[in-house]
Amino acid sequence: MKKFSLLVAFLVFSFVSTASFSQTKEDQATEVEQVIQDKTDIDLSDLPAAISEKLDESYADYTAEKAAKSSIDGNDTYYITMSNDDERIQVIFDAEGNVLEM
Numbered sequence: 001m002k003k004f005s006l007l008v009a010f011l012v013f014s015f016v017s018t019a020s021f022s023q024t025k026e027d028q029a030t031e032v033e034q035v036i037q038d039k040t041d042i043d044l045s046d047l048p049a050a051i052s053e054k055l056d057e058s059y060a061d062y063t064a065e066k067a068a069k070s071s072i073d074g075n076d077t078y079y080i081t082m083s084n085d086d087e088r089i090q091v092i093f094d095a096e097g098n099v100l101e102m
Contacts, residue, residue: 044067051095051097062083062084064082075095
């Protein structure tokens with residue numbers, strides 16, 4: 001009987017832990033959606049100089065099509081959509097021109 005009680009207690013604890021973990025994932029997804037919704041389209045001419053230089057240096061084979069900006073905790077993030085004859089890509093930069101994601 002003790003083994004059964006321990007098994008039930010373990011299963012209940014596991015279920016509660018899993019439910020809490022799932023809720024955390026949902027909260028993270030909501031935050032990501034909020035960030036995506038908070039992107040604002042900007043003119044390519046309004047990009048920081050560091051990003052414009054990086055585009056000229058590292059992405060000379062691409063044509064920048066559009067740009068967007070978001071701010072998270074006071075840090076600006078820039079989303080640049082570019083294309084060439086073969087592909088279309090989006091590169092994410094910080095304000096200093098560092099690539100955050102491709």
